Amino acid sequence: MGKLLHRVLPGVAVVLLVAGAYLGLFWAPPDREMGDVQRIMYVHVPAVWMALLALTLNFCCSVTYLFKPSWKTDAMAEASAEVGLLFGTVGVLLGSIWGRPTWGVYWTWDPRITTAAIMLVAYVGYLALRRFVEDPEKRAVWSAVVGIIAAVDVPIVWFSVRWWRSLHQVQSSPKTVDPLMVLPLRVSAFAFLALMIVFLARRYLIALAERNAEVALPEALPSDDPATRGGSGASKVVA
Amino acid sequence: MTPALRNRLVAVVALLVAGSGLAFVAFGNIGDNLVYYWSPSELLSNGEKAYSATIRLGGVVQPGSIQWNAQHTTLEFRVADGPKPEAQSVLVRSTETPPQMFREKIGVVVEGTYDRSGVFSSNRLMVNHSNEYRPPKEGEAPRQWQETLSENTTAAATGAK
Numbered sequence: 001m002g003k004l005l006h007r008v009l010p011g012v013a014v015v016l017l018v019a020g021a022y023l024g025l026f027w028a029p030p031d032r033e034m035g036d037v038q039r040i041m042y043v044h045v046p047a048v049w050m051a052l053l054a055l056t057l058n059f060c061c062s063v064t065y066l067f068k069p070s071w072k073t074d075a076m077a078e079a080s081a082e083v084g085l086l087f088g089t090v091g092v093l094l095g096s097i098w099g100r101p102t103w104g105v106y107w108t109w110d111p112r113i114t115t116a117a118i119m120l121v122a123y124v125g126y127l128a129l130r131r132f133v134e135d136p137e138k139r140a141v142w143s144a145v146v147g148i149i150a151a152v153d154v155p156i157v158w159f160s161v162r163w164w165r166s167l168h169q170v171q172s173s174p175k176t177v178d179p180l181m182v183l184p185l186r187v188s189a190f191a192f193l194a195l196m197i198v199f200l201a202r203r204y205l206i207a208l209a210e211r212n213a214e215v216a217l218p219e220a221l222p223s224d225d226p227a228t229r230g231g232s233g234a235s236k237v238v239a
Numbered sequence: 240m241t242p243a244l245r246n247r248l249v250a251v252v253a254l255l256v257a258g259s260g261l262a263f264v265a266f267g268n269i270g271d272n273l274v275y276y277w278s279p280s281e282l283l284s285n286g287e288k289a290y291s292a293t294i295r296l297g298g299v300v301q302p303g304s305i306q307w308n309a310q311h312t313t314l315e316f317r318v319a320d321g322p323k324p325e326a327q328s329v330l331v332r333s334t335e336t337p338p339q340m341f342r343e344k345i346g347v348v349v350e351g352t353y354d355r356s357g358v359f360s361s362n363r364l365m366v367n368h369s370n371e372y373r374p375p376k377e378g379e380a381p382r383q384w385q386e387t388l389s390e391n392t393t394a395a396a397t398g399a400k
Contacts, residue, residue: 029374029375030374030375031372031373031374032373032374032375032376033340033368034340034368038372041372063250063254065246066246066247066249066250066253067246067247067250069243069246101338101339102338102340102366102368103338103365103366103367103368104335104337104338104363104364104365104366105363105365108348108365109275110275111275141246141249144249144250144253145249145250145253148250148253148254148256148257149253149256149257149260151257152257152260152261152264155261156261156264156265159265163265164273164274164275165274165275165276165297166275167275167348167365167367168367169367169368169369169370170370171370172370172371172372173370176369176370176371176372177370177371177372178372178373178374180374181372181374
């Protein structure tokens with residue numbers, strides 16, 4: 001399992017990324033209306049898909065943790081929020097770059113873009129909270145609650161283009177996309193999926209190691225209370 | 240109360256809050272009060288409310304309505320509810336260079352003010368793209384068909400059509 005995740009999957013991700021880039025940039029035809037700019041779709045769409053997927057995983061971990069506490073679930077919640085935020089930020093930036101030549105603007109407060117921005121801010125807040133709370137148990141519970149509340153926005157981002165009028169187009173389907181463009185999108189989506197799983201697995205192991213260390217040696221952690229601070233901790237405050 | 244029980248209670252409360260929040264957004268008709276843009280018919284039926292405030296107007300560029308004044312670099316066109324010629328429409332005057340995809344029958348959103356003379360002065364012109372992605376037709380370069388179209392448009396604007 002470890003070998004598959006840390007050796008094979010990164011290789012698969014790289015191969016698929018290269019294949020997706022080749023298919024998207026050279027093999028697929030340009031769009032009839034947008035020309036070559038449309039090729040951003042092959043990275044923008046998979047990036048946002050992966051963000052929504054990772055943040056859904058964060059919601060599942062948050063709920064699971066509260067019903068059945070486990071450091072593994074908490075570590076996966078941390079990993080999925082961070083990876084989801086990474087892909088979400090990349091997706092929004094790519095969308096903005098695509099928007100300038102197509103719509104004429106980098107940014108406008110349309111429902112899709114606004115809800116996506118709220119999503120990014122919410123998970124920045126989630127990760128900030130995780131870093132502010134020192135007690136691992138409190139941190140896990142509080143961030144699970146915030147994870148559940150923040151997850152409200154995830155389906156709203158998806159449905160925003162259907163519920164409200166927006167500048168952003170509604171979701172495409174294989175019917176509205178030429179088959180020659182569907183293939184690069186699929187390859188690229190699987191490349192991003194492999195990449196996301198690699199990131200998640202790595203980040204999960206780091207988070208789990210941190211949790212285990214925190215629980216095993218709570219006194220080794222830096223503390224806010226000056227009385228319990230060790231020599232090295234105190235000198236850090238002075239510096 | 241044991242911590243495990245408390246956690247479960249917290250989870251149930253958080254899920255209820257999240258669920259009702261989502262339900263409110265989904266079914267609470269907030270879209271009625273909070274719209275990204277008005278359609279031409281909504282703008283026309285809103286009367287006084289439409290004047291002087293900065294608003295967004297969205298619709299379709301009416302075929303044959305694009306007029307480009309190269310001397311004054313102003314662009315005029317009509318934004319209509321739909322592509323049919325009888326659809327209600329509003330005259331838009333823009334001083335901005337339109338995005339490259341701007342053409343007849345394409346969806347646009349303009350930002351600006353509507354005045355009593357019935358002209359919408361736009362300072363931001365945005366073009367929206369549908370969810371359709373197609374390659375160019377046989378022997379055609381991308382966006383080439385659009386250039387032939389815009390020649391027709393100019394012809395139409397000068398009254399040749």
